[in-house]
Amino acid sequence: MGSDPTVEVRVRAVRRRAWSTEDRLRIVRETLEPGAVVQTVADRHGVSTGQLYTWRKQMLATAMAGFAPVEVMPEPPPALPAPSLASAVVETTGSLEIVMPSGASIRVTGAVDVITLRMVLAELGGR
Template sequence: MSDRNDGGVLVRIERRRRWSDEEKLAILKETTEPGAIISSVARRHGIGTGQLYTWRRHLLHGAMAGFVPVELATSSPPPKAGEAGRIEIRAGGGLTVSVGGVVDRGALTLVLDVVRGLDH
């Protein structure tokens, strides 16, 4: 008998890792730093580069919960103490949703879900 390997295959089972939106965003931010190398960031976190590109695509399409592009407008003076503010949400195709004063959270969530559905 020889000491050669019998040709068997070693199989390693890995548990699927769950990343929170905050963790994903932090990792994606690392990839945008000057001089960052995507493969190095991925290796440091134990993930593949394809996963980073998938997260980036989801972020850009607004598909990940908690990721919504925001643009701050400074054209109007800030509200005085006790005054209600105003929010404008602009979507593709010139659609604008304006929210002023106190708003019902459930109603706003429903409106934003509909607006997100229009982008797809």
Template sequence: MSQVTLISGVERRRVWSDEQKQALVAEACEPGSSVARIARRADLRPSQLYRWRRDLAKPAATAFAAVTVSPEPLPVAEQPVLVVELGGAVLRIAANASPALVSTAIRSLRR
């Protein structure tokens, strides 16, 4: 014989306030804490805590970078052809740089 569970009444999702989410995420981020244990105590899944942590993180600033174009050409031997400044980092790209090297260097700036 199998067991049947009846749920009476209206089943609905729980609503967590931002303060509750922030408190649980902060607790999960403490050194030595266990996300699984915190999730079990709050009766939710660990993946929910990870999602809240991602959602509550400050969004990355997305904007266009300022570009300055110089009317006089730069000598190739003395100065780079392209200078990229991003987040305080400066990348100077020489005229003879390979495309693979340039793409790897630009990807490393995003980290």
């Protein structure tokens, strides 16, 4: 009889990706864009949709855990009428401080850009 057929079997370890926090946040933010389809984002990055939803849930829980009651201190009214929200910069001076339970704080003094302030608050989870 002829020679026996040779079968070669190669075994390799299953590779698990280690995603950095920054990569996870970037991918999750992609899923939150208007018109984004989670399946498409997942396919683009080689992640399952279940994993993406898990990351979203974890990030929401983390963001919400850092919030504490906020006390609003009114500023004296400006001499001029307040500009509309459409204006780029509020010309009055003042200060804003957000103190997290961890002790970390965010402080803004001087002219406050309303649009930037809204974006910061949105990123903190106050959408």
